[in-house]
Amino acid sequence: MESNGMPAIAQQVGGLNINDGPPKPGPFVAYELEPPPPPKINNKNLITMDVTEQFTSAAQKLELGELVKDPHFTLFESVGALEIMDSKMDSGHLEEGETMQDDYDFSKALLPEEIIGIIDQLLCHEMAWHMGYPLSQTIFTSLYIDRLLMPTPTSLEETYFDRSDSRLQKEPLTLQILRAYCLGLIKTCWFVNSRVRSEHFYEEEDFVTHTFNRSLLDRVGHEAILQLLDETVELLSGSDDIPREIKDALFSRLLFRARFLRIVEVAASRTAPGVKEMWTELQSSLPQIISSTNLGKPVPDSFSVKVQRKLASTVPPRPIVIVSQEGAFAHLERLCRDAAAALDVFEYYDSHSLFTFVSLFQARKPQPSVYVRTLLQHYLFGDMIILGTMSIRQVLDEDIANFVLPASKLLDRNNDEVEVPTDPRFIAAEKMEIFRSRAAGTYLDILRTMCQNRCRIRRTLCHTIVDWDNLQLDAEDLDQQLREFTQEEPILDRNISNEPIYAFPLSSWAYFYKLRQMEWIVQMGFELELYQPDELAAMYWYVQYLSRTRLRHLERIRTFVTRSTSTSASRLKDIGTAGGLECANAQAYNNLSTLEASANSAFADALSCLYTVLDRLGLLSKLPQPYSDDHMRYEVRMKPFLGIGLPELVPFPELTQLVTQSNENTLDILEFAAESTAAAKRALEGLAKLNAEQGFCRGSHGSWVVEVKNALKACILANITIVTVRRAVEAAGDEGKVKLKAEIPGPSARYHDWWIVPKVVPVP
Structure with a gap:
């Protein structure tokens, strides 16, 4: 370090002879016709040479747009290299004969x-x-x-x-x-x-x-x-x-x-x-x-x-x-059309339809402009009043009631009127208010996140799922405390568990939304083209893993909701018409979510198998990875889920074994993929037949049906692709080479942004 310090500089300066060489160039030497002579350096350790020809020759070999960057050329050197009086960097630079301002005559008449x-x-x-x-x-x-x-x-x-x-x-x-x-x-x-x-x-x-x-x-x-x-x-x-x-x-x-x-x-x-x-x-x-x-x-x-x-x-x-x-x-x-469509959000039907409307509105192609998206935010959350008429509690309670707690005493507004601290109703109202205070912001963040651009939606969801994971843990404690008020009887089933099984309604509600957001994160990765072709098999496998986890969770919720709604005639009379409607909505929304999760799971499973076969046949291009490997890339993809307790993250070795299916025959994998696409097709056809009320998409039923039909078209195309690949494999035999070429379509060439079906073309 001392050789580059002040002693070394002083030694070099002392070795210079001021009287030698030509006169010192003036400040405007850059504008002279002849370049200044090279500096005279009296140092035995330095050897100078003219590299103009070599530099010019090397620069001519570069392709247009190709950049050569020295890793040691830091930001400090870059700023020091900026030239004053360069028109690209100096706003005060004037060309010869140019004035600082435009001499424009504002008094002249215009045609x-x-x-x-x-x-x-x-x-x-x-x-x-x-x-x-x-x-x-x-x-x-x-x-x-x-x-x-x-x-x-x-x-x-x-x-x-x-x-x-x-x-x-x-x-x-x-x-x-x-x-x-x-x-x-x-x-x-x-x-x-x-x-x-x-x-x-x-x-x-x-x-x-x-x-x-x-x-x-x-x-x-x-x-x-x-x-x-x-x-x-x-x-x-x-x-x-x-x-x-x-x-x-x-x-x-x-x-x-x-x-x-x-x-x-x-x-x-x-x-x-x-x-x-x-x-x-x-x-x-x-x-x-x-x-x-x-x-x-x-x-x-x-x-x-x-x-x-x-x-x-x-x-x-x-x-x-x-x-x-x-x-x-x-x-x-588009701005006028989207701004007019955004006003339809005021037609409130239920919380699930509101979520569907916002998600479909923001998924429009092209996406609505920023001004329209901020208008929608204002309509939703302005002055912390939902759509200008409803409180946050009203929407939150309705969402919970229409899913996990239909006609429940926990959501009874009369509990708020009890003022005796020892009364169970007072304690229940207090615990529910604690849950609402913790869940309200997290719940509204989903809608607020949906109002951003597509990249920001995915990036923000990666952070909000941690909040939902924490909310789920807090809700489990509250569920246990609220049992004293609800007097819940557990389910005893030795085939499932040796311990008594309780409903945990609040934590189940939080877990469902957390799972849904985890699916969105992975699925939006396909839309934003984050994954390489050789990663698609693993990522679609993870979609089916999350969807099947959601299916099992929905089945658990259905069990307890069905038990709570299968009451005597006197109980139905007590809950009234509103309570009966909540029970019906809870069952209907569970049916819708189950059908949707079944379609996602089957379709993702089929595409995962299809990409596994294409990779096995060597039809997928794989970019070189000089600084990483598949394990490191998997850790990057799953980074948002590392801090999540449930569902557990699948270890990479286990994932590799499940995706590659090395013990399975290629034709057997394709057969299973065909069966999965058939199951997905049946589920999507069932979804497409639902009306606005059954699909919880009132206010956006037309857009919702288009979305489902686009997924159905992608499913049909996937089935055709699987059949084509299977015939090519059968024709090639055990030792022959499959005469196919696989291409990954871009976003504009897909039926659905989240379902990437490869294009398989026969080759001679």
């Missing part, structure tokens, strides 16, 4: 066609912002928008483009149209930005709310802007100087902006009437705008990347984001 061109470009930038790009690369690149926002206006009188003495004259109609539209656009962005910031989202990943120290007309009321838009529409209608076709195009754009502003102002309200119709009306106005985009004339000078130099930003200048008009209008149409 009506140019107004259409600017408005359409602003709409593209607005949608680019909704897609996740920052304002600095989209809307703020408009010089007209920048003119309105600087300095911060406090009234409409301070928002004119032309701020010279000539402004005392009447503003041209074209500029008033553009000004009114721009003001409406900025205020619309303010409402959207405020809504997104008030909900749970991921900055830079989902949406960029940073305004770069610019005020989005915070001090200007939206009523004044709407009035200006209405006045401009009236002036445009009475004008005879603009051709009819151009006038209609401008008219439709002003009306669109006014409608959009009105919608975003009331969209977050859970009581405002007609919001869904407003979104539908806004969407119906888009075709008229789309059909007139050809009338616009672009004005590229009105947009500039130089505006970024005046924004409060710590990043280098970035290029303007260009989104095509087709892409922008398609995104806007």
Whole structure:
């Protein structure tokens, strides 16, 4: 270390001769025609050589996009290598003859066609912002928008483009149209930005709310802007100087902006009437705008990347984001359609239907935009009131009652009225309140998680299952304490256990949701393409393992629910109509969950066997793993489950033996896979026949049926693939090579995101 310290530096400096060599180059030597001479180094331990030719020759051999990285070239060296006055890194760098700001004349009159061109470009930038790009690369690149926002206006009188003495004259109609539209656009962005910031989202990943120290007309009321838009529409209608076709195009754009502003102002309200119709009306106005985009004339000078130099930003200048008009209008149409569909969540039927609605809504392709997802969050949890009308306790108690505790004394609201501490009802109410306080946040986190993007849903579920595991342990203690109140009689069955078997309803409820989330984590891995082809057999085996565990748990729940509901006539009279409905719902939901788990288990088992055979035949590609092996990869995949007590994690050696089935014949494995697909097909066909009430998908029955039928199509395709592989294996015999080629389809080529059926093609 001492050789690199100050003594060594002093020794090298002492060996230098200041008077030797050419004069010291000036600060602008980089701009001279001839490069500076190499430095003269007087050190016997250093040998210098010119590597220009070797470096150039090596660089020419690199493919386009190929990167060579020195592991010892750290971040410190990278920052030190940045060049000042490089246009890519220095926002203050100016080319020869370039000015710091754009010399744009805001007083010049614009043609009506140019107004259409600017408005359409602003709409593209607005949608680019909704897609996740920052304002600095989209809307703020408009010089007209920048003119309105600087300095911060406090009234409409301070928002004119032309701020010279000539402004005392009447503003041209074209500029008033553009000004009114721009003001409406900025205020619309303010409402959207405020809504997104008030909900749970991921900055830079989902949406960029940073305004770069610019005020989005915070001090200007939206009523004044709407009035200006209405006045401009009236002036445009009475004008005879603009051709009819151009006038209609401008008219439709002003009306669109006014409608959009009105919608975003009331969209977050859970009581405002007609919001869904407003979104539908806004969407119906888009075709008229789309059909007139050809009338616009672009004005590229009105947009500039130089505006970024005046924004409060710590990043280098970035290029303007260009989104095509087709892409922008398609995104806007989806936004209107999804926002209108999100309002259907207010049609509450039961907690299970609510979960189904949210999960199917967020699984749409493409996924709803961030603004729509934050609106849905607000509808669900705003002010900690579910859908604006129900308490968290009401939804939580209903979910428990319609699954594990139908018509139970533990959920009787009359227990809350008892004030005697020694009364069993008082103790039961106290214990149940403890459980609710622990379960409410964990329960609502599932819905809140579903409102995120698909990658975040899986990542968050990996953390929340730990909370459910802890909740299950806490619920077991409470279940034991509540037996004194319920006077539960255990089941004595020596074939199952030598110990008495109790229901444990609260812990069973928590265990069911934990199992369901574990299945979602593994299944979303297929959707997000996390697994390599050679991992698919093991991961599908784990899906069937979790599904079968859920099946056994559902059977246990069914046993105790059936026993509790098989009461005498006097008991049925005591629980009343509401209690009888809860018993029926508990049985129906158990039947639905059992049928769904059976379909998942059978289908996953079939695909696991199919991929095992394909791997045995050498038809699956396997990427090299120089820094890992199958065991290490399995630990990474199962990392979210390492801290879970039940179900137990399957050890890797045991998993390998169960998946590879080395003792089984290939044809026998394919035969079992065919039988499993037949069982899965029967279960999926049964699901597809259920109505909205039986499927607990009221409010989203159409989407639910489509989801089931897509899985059914994948199941039928899997059966065809299994038959094809079996015939090829039979034709090849014991010693021959199977003449097949297997391909793993991408997400867009699958019937269902969670069921990856390989494409098998015969080869000569």
